Amino acid sequence: MVPLISYLNSFFHFNLINRFNDNFINKVTVLEHCLDLNIKIPNTLITTNSDELNVFLSENKMIITKSIQNPFFSLNINQNYKAYFSTPTQLVTLKDIPKSSCSFSPSFFQKYIPKQFEIRSFYLNGIFKSMVIFSQQNEKTKIDYRNYDHKNPNRCVPYILPKKLEKKLHQLMLRLKLNCGSFDIIYTPEGEYYFLEINPVGQFQWLSRNCNYSIEKTIAKTILKNGKKDKNLYSALYK
Known part of the structure; x- marks a missing residue:
């Protein structure tokens, strides 16, 4: 299995979206980087x-x-x-x-950490597409919004993170060598942002749908554009 993962990593690491094994990211290492970058964590x-x-x-x-x-x-x-x-x-x-x-x-x-609301932010190549999740008015989703209440869904609206926070999160992604991922963030009643985690393969469809971000189209364009670069590169390497 390890040689196969290494092979897939070497095949996809040039210009596409993340690597095959990025789903196995170490949460503890991520939190250590957050502390070093002055990103608040619980x-x-x-x-x-x-x-x-x-x-x-x-x-x-x-x-x-x-x-x-x-x-x-x-x-x-x-x-x-x-x-x-x-x-x-x-x-x-x-x-x-x-x-x-x-x-x-x-x-x-x-x-x-008490929440005023939660934030899911999709990141791709330095660009953030963020959404507020009003999870605190529902006891079912108060602790974890993923305890979905399908009969009474949380209200979700587009959101723009502070540029200072985006810059720190971008630096985190560079350290982790990720070009794509979904951030989970808490916004407290005191107006502070707390990083919870980054998911390299996080769901983005509902964020795109609720906020009309057309993330699927952006991803498709990125793959098509960078796929051509990889095709040209491999053609040059294996002539």
Whole structure:
């Protein structure tokens, strides 16, 4: 599998959109880059110890847990059926933590950041297309807007991020060697922006549809334009 991934990376790395293995981005490394670039992130703890978790909860009052890696996975039920699952963000309270000291698998925790609204921002080659998600008026989506309420969907409207923040996020993408991705950001009642994560293969259709951004057309044009460059390059290399 590794040689195959290396081959695919070498084949697609010139001018197209990201690389084959960019879906396996390291969240912890991303957060470290954010700190270095002065991008606000929630207080974060990765631990295997319930005592450390108790201290973290005491210091931060409200905390959440979510997947360290990709939250989506599949399970083969039988030869004809595969089920898909996700692990949404969840609040962690004192009753969720064992009273006696114990160990568990490495787990990811963050301080819960109050939201005025959430932002999904699609990035492609230095250009941002952003959308506000008014998730706080619905108890189902208050903690994680991905707990979709299909009967009463969140209101979503176009949004423009501050240029200063866009510049920092662009620098983050350069460090990660990504030219495309979807940012999840919190805007607090105090007017602060908190970075949550970057998804190199994040969904963009609903953002494009709700805000009339025509992202699909932009992606198609990018692939066609850069695909021609790659075709010319490979023709020159393998003459």
